[in-house]
Amino acid sequence: MSTETKDHAALADDFNKDEDRVDWHDETLWWIRQKRDKAVNKLPDWELLRDTASAIKDNVLSNLSVYLQEFEAKAQNNGIIIHWAANAEMHNKIVLDLLKAKGIRQMVKSKSMLTEECHLNEYLENNNIEVIDSDLGERIVQLAKEPPSHIVLPCIHKKKEEIGELFHLHLGTDKGNSDPQYLTETARQHLRNIFITRRASLTGVNFAIAQTGEFVVCTNEGNADMGAHLADIHIASMGVEKIIPERKHLGVFLRLLTRSATGQPITTYSSHYSKPRDSKEIHVIIVDNGRSKQLGRADFRNSLKCIRCGACMNTCPVYRRSGGHSYHNAISGPIGAILAPNLDMEKFADLPFASTLCGSCSNVCPVKIDIHQQLYKWRQVIVQNGYAPAAKKAAMKLMSITLSSPFLYHTSGKAGRMVLRFAPFAVNNRFNPWFKQRDMPAPPDQSFGEWYAKNR
């Protein structure tokens, strides 16, 4: 089976075949979660910041149609050219047309999860445009011909030895050398040459300010700025939900974003693009691609508050032990699992079930998205829409009938605790997934109900 047809459980099973690697992946991400804890505990206002950010985003969602038009007008006033794309295809076409009009065949791109969602690279390559990802992690997965496994740490699943081998093959580094300093310096030289020679640059957008028409891009590497300030044309792709009302609200979001993401107090660069350079162009593409539909789903619209910090992935005990690729979606982890079913409920029917509903994701979320509650609600919606496996439907029906009847419950219970034949841990055989790596609880002589009848 290919990745295309395997579900989360099967992909996670593959990932778990190498337990040392799972431990390494888990420890690395847990370390980032600990850095986050350390950073947030330095701010006594942390919970107030989260409440405020969440309330600002509530306001944004409730007034989005107005803010988008305000942003458009202010940005146009500043000399920025605005495009609108209802879906991924339109977004990709706009980018291609902009490049074609200038006769550009090569583009440098900084991190944009939206372009991953739209599969822009693939589309441009099919149209003979070369795209080079400039974020180091993204460049690494691009060389490996893989999607990013994490929205902030694209190659967190790769060991340095694997990266050393990739660089040896593609960038001519010494075989066997996997020193991060050496590999990073090689990438710096390689990508400097790219930055200097590319006439077009594409970036994502972290925040777009309705009040001023400016947009903010956050990076640690400086790759967005190196691309944008050296190119003739800067294309910035943003989802409609990236709007925030006023410039001063950046104070709230920039305090939250990186502390949540990596435990840094702020990214190295928080760049505010307001006007293009003389005789150069800035284009902003405002993309819907299912977001307006999600806005209409009362139970799920809060997912649009996401500022893409990745904290929910770092804290998720399932993500840490299944890897980002097991979510088979551009955005992985808990937030990916509540965003993806909106785009394709059948394809992503498995994702809301890839969770124990432990709730840690909701607690680290800087904009207080009720992620685990939405996972629960998506499960109901997915089943109601007919995307549950038939065997599961039958088992649940039988369980429901038994548990709805004290008579059936007690008679099946007496017959060797059979009530729990629906419960996986009750069947002692090798075909039972419980028993594969866990023992059964020892059946007691009598149930509590039987004991109570005799003793009270």
Added chain:
Amino acid sequence: MKVGLFIPCYVDQFYPGAAIATLQLLEKLGVDVSYPKNQTCCGQPMANSGFAHLTGGCDKLFTESFRHFDYIVAPSGSCVLHIKEHLHSTENADDAASIRNKIYELSSFLTDILQVESLPARFPFKVGVHQSCHGQRGLYLSQMSELVAPGFSKPGKLLNMVEGIDIVQLNRPDECCGFGGTFCVAEEAVSVKMGKDRVEDHLSHGAEYITGVDMSCLMHMEGILRRQGSKVKVIHLAEILNSYQ
């Protein structure tokens, strides 16, 4: 004060000891407690699997069984959270609403309603405390490590009343054990790995017992401990609070 004892189905069938300890502990504290015999299950296994629409029968039974009590107490954070968040009854809407407010997980009933300040308990062993997610993050039984807020723990407060007990510190005090209801079989590989890692945290700190407010998490960890041939045992919080060893 009339208290209805709610014993989750898997506790009734597999861990009667935890249920008996809960009953005896409440009786010891002078509570008028009884066990309605027609109860079965809160309906969570169906609901968490996406089949909340099949829980009508469970909801009806539950509401009928427990509507007349002043409080309902259960030795489980997870099942109580499910009732609090999802119990609905079209026939008895008011009763269901009232039950959602007066149902308590055992440790919070002891600390918040009975306001227990001392217990005649002795348990001279090294014990690791597992924070069950639904009790902790759902019912706020303990402070959560993700938040910037003062610490507290209701089960911890009760365990501190137990003579001779030695609570071990953990590297990850509130990480999920990976049980997760049907997750434990649907996502077998990750579930087991989470359970192994959780158990290892307790073992490496010398725990002789692992305790918690939810038997389901403990059952999962027990399955792993026994497969590993470990001598370490799981024990419900009620059994420690009810023991004098």
Added chain:
Amino acid sequence: MTDREQIINAIAANQPAFSPLPATHFTAEDQEDLASQFADTLTAIGSVVFVVDNLADIHQHIKSNTSADHRVISTIGMVEYNEDIGTNISPHSLQNVEIAVLKAHFGVAENGAVWLTEELMGNRVLPFICQHLMIALPIKDIVANMHKAYERIGNDSYGFGAFIAGPSKTADIEQSLVMGAHGPKTMTIFLMRS
């Protein structure tokens, strides 16, 4: 219907009832500690901090740390490092700049960031393309946190502005922190007493 109309109509139809903006009042740090907090944060994020009396001290520091073949560009009145790098030059011609010496509007104590707008950069790409970035900042121009920072920026108009906090960095390879990903390998802040 254009994509624009389609998107705006769909959003207008689906957005929930109006929810007002919250108040944004937060604790400010103790004003007395700002300079030392700023310096401590800078060190933690990989910057180098010097406390100096004035521009002449900075000039002296650069002179003693560079050789004649290093291209040094300053926009803060050090005559020998002045170059016309405005809009009439190609930004690509700045690729061999070794050191850029710029002034910042202010610094932020809680995160070690400095705020520059493009007129202080000379050229937008300069603070990113140089190998080493040096920033002159009067010690009095430090604010406590990002809320104070945006109060100070207010409604200022700029074509481009950036908070810069330390050297360019990456930890994409196994979370090993490496300075100098694409931008400057070092960042030095001169806190000026006057």
